Amino acid sequence: MRVEVEDLRFSRGPFTLRGSGTFNAGVHLVSGPVGSGKSTLALLLAGLLRPGGGAIRRDGVSSALLLLQFPEHHVTSPTVAEEVRSWGLAPDDVLARANLSARANDDPFHLSRGELKRLTLACTFMRNPDLLMLDEPFSSLDCTAKRKVCRMIEERDAGITIIFSHERAVLPRVDALWEIEAGTLTPLGHVPDAIPRWRHAPPYLRYALDRGARPENIRLTDAREALCRTRG
Amino acid sequence: MQDPRLRLLSVAVLSLAAFASTTGAVAALAWWLIFTPRTKALPRPGVLLSLFVMIAATALVSAWGGGPGLSYLVRMTAVLLLAAWAYAETEEGEALAVAVWALGDRIGFEIGLIAEMGLSGLAVIGEEIDQMRIAMALKGIRPGVRSIVPLAVTLVVTQIQRSDDVARLLVVRGYTLGGRVCPRFRTGWRDVVAAFSAVTFSIFSSLALRDVFILLGRIF
Numbered sequence: 001m002r003v004e005v006e007d008l009r010f011s012r013g014p015f016t017l018r019g020s021g022t023f024n025a026g027v028h029l030v031s032g033p034v035g036s037g038k039s040t041l042a043l044l045l046a047g048l049l050r051p052g053g054g055a056i057r058r059d060g061v062s063s064a065l066l067l068l069q070f071p072e073h074h075v076t077s078p079t080v081a082e083e084v085r086s087w088g089l090a091p092d093d094v095l096a097r098a099n100l101s102a103r104a105n106d107d108p109f110h111l112s113r114g115e116l117k118r119l120t121l122a123c124t125f126m127r128n129p130d131l132l133m134l135d136e137p138f139s140s141l142d143c144t145a146k147r148k149v150c151r152m153i154e155e156r157d158a159g160i161t162i163i164f165s166h167e168r169a170v171l172p173r174v175d176a177l178w179e180i181e182a183g184t185l186t187p188l189g190h191v192p193d194a195i196p197r198w199r200h201a202p203p204y205l206r207y208a209l210d211r212g213a214r215p216e217n218i219r220l221t222d223a224r225e226a227l228c229r230t231r232g
Numbered sequence: 233m234q235d236p237r238l239r240l241l242s243v244a245v246l247s248l249a250a251f252a253s254t255t256g257a258v259a260a261l262a263w264w265l266i267f268t269p270r271t272k273a274l275p276r277p278g279v280l281l282s283l284f285v286m287i288a289a290t291a292l293v294s295a296w297g298g299g300p301g302l303s304y305l306v307r308m309t310a311v312l313l314l315a316a317w318a319y320a321e322t323e324e325g326e327a328l329a330v331a332v333w334a335l336g337d338r339i340g341f342e343i344g345l346i347a348e349m350g351l352s353g354l355a356v357i358g359e360e361i362d363q364m365r366i367a368m369a370l371k372g373i374r375p376g377v378r379s380i381v382p383l384a385v386t387l388v389v390t391q392i393q394r395s396d397d398v399a400r401l402l403v404v405r406g407y408t409l410g411g412r413v414c415p416r417f418r419t420g421w422r423d424v425v426a427a428f429s430a431v432t433f434s435i436f437s438s439l440a441l442r443d444v445f446i447l448l449g450r451i452f
Contacts, residue, residue, distance in 0.1 A: 048366055066370055073363040076373065078385045086382075087371055109389055 001025045001060040001130060001160060003045060008185070009053035010044055017041060019185025020054075026175030027153060027161045029218070030185070031200040037183045038164040039069055042135045045162065061160070064131035067124045069139065071116040075108045080119065083108050087123040098122035113140040125152050130159045138167040146170035150219075168202035173217045192216050233267075233426055235419040236326040237333065242267075242430035243318045249434035250310035254303045257310040259437035264313050267426040273320040274313075279358070283312055319354070327351060329415035338410035345411075349398060353391060360387060 003023040010017045017037040023045075032038055043049040045056060046066035058064070068074055077083040081091040081104040095101045098118040100111070108116060117140045124132065134153075138146045150172035153161055163174070177188040177198050188194035195201065195218065196209055204223045208215055213226035233239045246263055249256030264270070274280055287308045295301025331344030364383055365375070373379055 043366075046370070048369065068363075068366070068370075072390075074367045074370070075386055076364060076367050076371065076379070077382050078389070082382070086373065107389065109393060 002058075003061065003131060003160060004057040004059065005045075005054070005185070006057070007054035008044065008051050008056065010040060010049065010051050012040070015040075015183055017044070017183045017185070019180070021178065021185065021187035023160050023162055024176075025158070025160055027156075027172065028163065028176045028178060029171070029174045030162060030164045030178040030180055031166060031198070032180035033200070034166060036180045037185070038166075038180055039135050041180065041185060042066055042133050042162075042164050045131075046133055058131070061130045063127075063129040064133070065124055065127055065129040066133040067120060067135060067137060069136040071113065071120045071140070072109065074120045074123075075116075078107060080104050080106050080108050080111065083119070084123060087127060089123060089126050094119070094122045094126055097126065114142065114145065117141055118145060121149060121152070125156075128156075128159075131162075132156070132159060133162045133164070135164045136166070137163060138165060138170060143170060166200070168200075170220075171202065171218050173219060173222075177218070191218065233321060233423050235417050235423045235427075236322065236330050237417060238419065238423045238427035239318060239321060240330055242427050243314050245434040246430050247311050247314055249437045250307050250314070252438065254306055256434065256437040257303075257307040259433040260310040260314060261306075263426075263430055263433050264310070264317065267429065268317045274316050275320060276358075280312070280316060284309065287312065319351075322351065324348070324352075328413060329417070332413045333415045333417075337412055341411045341413065342409065344413075349395075353394070356394065357387065357391065360390060 002025070005019060005021050005023070008017065008019050015037070017040050019041070030038055030041065040049065043066070044051055046064060047056075048066070075083060077086045080095070080100060084091040084094045087094075091104055092101075095104055098115075098121070100115060100119055103111060103115070108119070111119065117137075121137060124134070137149050137153075141149065146167075147170055150170060153163065153172040163172070165171075174191055176190050177194040179186045179188055179198065179200060181199075188197050192215060195205065195215060198205070198218075201209070202218075204220050205215060205218060208223040208226050211227065211230060213223070213230040215222040215226040233242070242263075246256075246260040250260040251257075288305060291301040291305035291308070293301075294304050325348070327347035328341070328344035331347060332340040334340055335343060364386070368375060368379065
């Protein structure tokens with residue numbers, strides 16, 4: 001199972017997105033500053049935008065799903081329960097997972113943005129597609145909810161998961177790192193070898209690297225463990 | 233057309249003429265062909281096509297019941313094309329500038345502000361429909377009659393919420409009534425010719441053909 005990006009080129013106004021690489025099974029983190037092209041790449045990989053040049057090929061992927069950056073953009077139904085049904089899911093399980101069982105009959109727009117994000121995240125994970133793309137899955141969430149999302153990502157035992165995020169505090173364990181800056185997508189390779197090359201590494205990882213530590217992965221706990229090993 | 237005052241005048245008189253009679257509609261279509269960039273200044277084909285389909289369906293029902301279906305189709309098509317052109321040409325702030333110029337800093341500002349909010353709301357609705365299409369595609373929902381009602385409800389609810397947010401924002405910023413704007417307009421000779429033609433086309437189309445020739449005979 002893989003997604004191949006070959007000489008991708010997409011232009012909109014003065015902005016142009018370019019890149020090549022292969023997303024194999026596992027968890028991939030595409031990081032980059034705001035406005036660098038992460039959401040555009042997510043829409044291209046999801047097939048919602050057509051590339052101007054090059055190709056995106058899916059091999060062995062039978063289902064794909066994109067979590068949009070803004071959760072309100074997913075809403076197509078007037079109640080929370082119906083919104084869950086619009087994803088083809090049973091409301092009880094999803095609402096329990098999102099901790100929103102008491103809000104089944106409410107208008108989705110009466111939920112806070114964080115609650116709506118939890119709802120859309122629960123729906124996307126319950127659908128469990130082969131290719132799961134998460135555009136800024138940590139935005140609008142508190143630290144507890146961010147950690148829960150990290151666990152959900154890590155517990156996915158099959159398929160390709162691509163996270164598009166500029167989050168620099170709470171991150172899950174990943175298999176590969178990518179960077180995107182000014183519209184150019186660069187594959188950095190597999191973790192942990194790719195970590196020293198990661199220019200957008202969060203401050204705790206940078207701190208560990210600067211002190212000669214070699215974290216096994218990109219989480220705060222990985223940086224701490226690496227520092228402990230270095231100090232003996 | 234650079235001057236929004238003359239654009240508004242042209243659209244108003246031609247729309248009235250087009251709505252009043254088929255001759256007026258033909259005159260408005262002729263003016264649209266001569267003085268606008270035609271298809272280059274129209275909204276996206278999907279939006280225009282869906283509006284045209286609604287007009288055509290109403291015209292068909294009217295004709296089926298023995299009413300003036302064809303006349304309705306021609307008249308409303310002319311009004312639709314004029315409205316589409318005016319919407320495409322209108323730039324941000326023009327509605328407020330024209331309203332303040334016409335009615336002053338109090339009532340004019342109020343009406344202009346409402347018009348500006350309405351116009352920006354139309355653009356937002358377009359973006360929201362695009363987002364809903366993406367959401368439906370992601371969920372595997374096929375667009376159809378069954379999906380129209382919940383989508384329309386969602387669209388109306390979000391628009392009401394947006395209006396509420398804007399109203400609260402205006403209150404927070406200390407807005408009460410009216411405001412000061414110094415509108416400036418650029419008027420080219422093409423604007424004057426087009427506006428004069430619009431008024432002439434509208435007046436002549438409202439007269440009987442015999443009266444037009446009598447009037448022209450007296451002028452020349």
